[in-house]
Amino acid sequence: MKLLVTGGAGYVGSVVAAHLVAAGHSVVVLDDLSTGHADAVPAGSELVVATLRKGAAEVLADGSFDAVLHFAAKSVTGESVVKPGYYWDQNLGESLALFDAMRQSGVRRIVFSSTAATYGNPENTPISESDPTRPVSPYGATKLAIDTSLASYAELHGFGAVSLRYFNVAGAYDGLGERHEPETHLIANVLAVALGQGSEVSLFGTDYPTQDGTCVRDYIHVSDLAAAHLLALDACEPGRHRVYNLGSGSGHSVAEVIEVCREITKHPIPIRTCPRRDGDPSVLVASSEKISRELGWTAKRDLHTMISDAWAFARKTV
Structure with missing residues (x-):
């Protein structure tokens, strides 16, 4: 498959991109390098330096992509408390630009790197997908809003979407x-x-x-996380938004x-x-x-x- 990996110059995104290349997929990384590193983009993939707002529509316009794996986000919880507007703009705003570019270009499959921070202070341990989502930081709230948006795009535009929620990657x-x-x-x-x-x-x-x-x-090895993303990619089903927790x-x-x-x-x-x-x-x-x-x-x-x-x-x- 031909895949777009947003945020693929970051820690988790680059490792997943490397696993995708190793599995024989054609990979294009879209990253503005604000927190990522160009030398982390795996050999065998292509890097496009741009934000989602400015680059997603242009990259996807030729209609050759099969799916998107979405990692691009600001992710420091403490910073999100100090700069909530910035986090809403960067996380939700940029994601909506990506989803609209996907809709216009006919790409309907997406795996989203969400977070277990969407649950906030949980009522139960371990946390299950049916537990209430009550994020306590703007970071967690923006990720939950993206999950909610994907559910709408699945219902209204036939997206096949999977959100993966996890805590600490190592x-x-x-x-x-x-x-x-x-x-x-x-x-x-x-x-x-x-x-x-x-x-x-x-x-x-x-x-x-x-x-x-x-x-x-909770801690998960980054390679185990990558394996989950590859499985989720195969599980994308048109018109359905799935949510999975990843934990120990x-x-x-x-x-x-x-x-x-x-x-x-x-x-x-x-x-x-x-x-x-x-x-x-x-x-x-x-x-x-x-x-x-x-x-x-x-x-x-x-x-x-x-x-x-x-x-x-x-x-x-x-």
């Missing part, structure tokens, strides 16, 4: 890994201390009602993540204990039972593999 694949600025993800920040790029890791709260008193979060079903505590990082890096990784941050739930874990049952996806790589792969990548980029 690991690396074929020389592709996390290079965020600023970096907000736990594993990358812990490994940065092991590389001498920080003196200690801040641990926010040790009195949560969990096994070791620290927050529990159990999660790992912050203290556990730090301890595995110590084991792998052979570095003490000092900790500075800090008070809880406002709004941090004790446990955020998603269930992947639905996608396992319907599409056959399961997460195959464990936390040790995620951190080992991330560490190998981090050492190469110092």
Whole structure:
């Protein structure tokens, strides 16, 4: 198939694009490089540097594309609280421009990189797709609005759409890994201390009602995530919008993540204990039972593999 990958110069988008190329697909990456990296675009694919508003219609105009995989978004939760209008414009506004370009060019299949942040502070653990969606940040709200828009485009314009909701992605694949600025993800920040790029890791709260008193979060290896996107691509059904959670079903505590990082890096990784941050739930874990049952996806790589792969990548980029 000929596929358009928006945001394909970013961490997750580039890894998925690499898996698509390896599977024999023709891939065009559309990315404005505001947070992505041109050298992350996999060999064998084409890069078009543009925003979705300015580039999607032109790229799709020749009618040769079979589907879109949509990763382009602003994704820093804290920044979204400070700049809500910017996030609504960049995430929802740019996505609607993409969907309209798809409609005009006759492309009707799309896999969307959504987020489990659409659920907000969940009522149940692990979270299922039937649980209420009550995002607590503009970032989560914009992603939910895009999901809702896709449901409308499926109903009104015959789109076959799949939204994948997940929390924390980790690991690396074929020389592709996390290079965020600023970096907000736990594993990358812990490994940065092991590389001498920080003196200690801040641990926010040790009195949560969990096994070791620290927050529990869900982690998925980026290659497992890519596999889910390829399965979702095949599952796009005209006139239907599907939503799947991707998760481990159990999660790992912050203290556990730090301890595995110590084991792998052979570095003490000092900790500075800090008070809880406002709004941090004790446990955020998603269930992947639905996608396992319907599409056959399961997460195959464990936390040790995620951190080992991330560490190998981090050492190469110092």
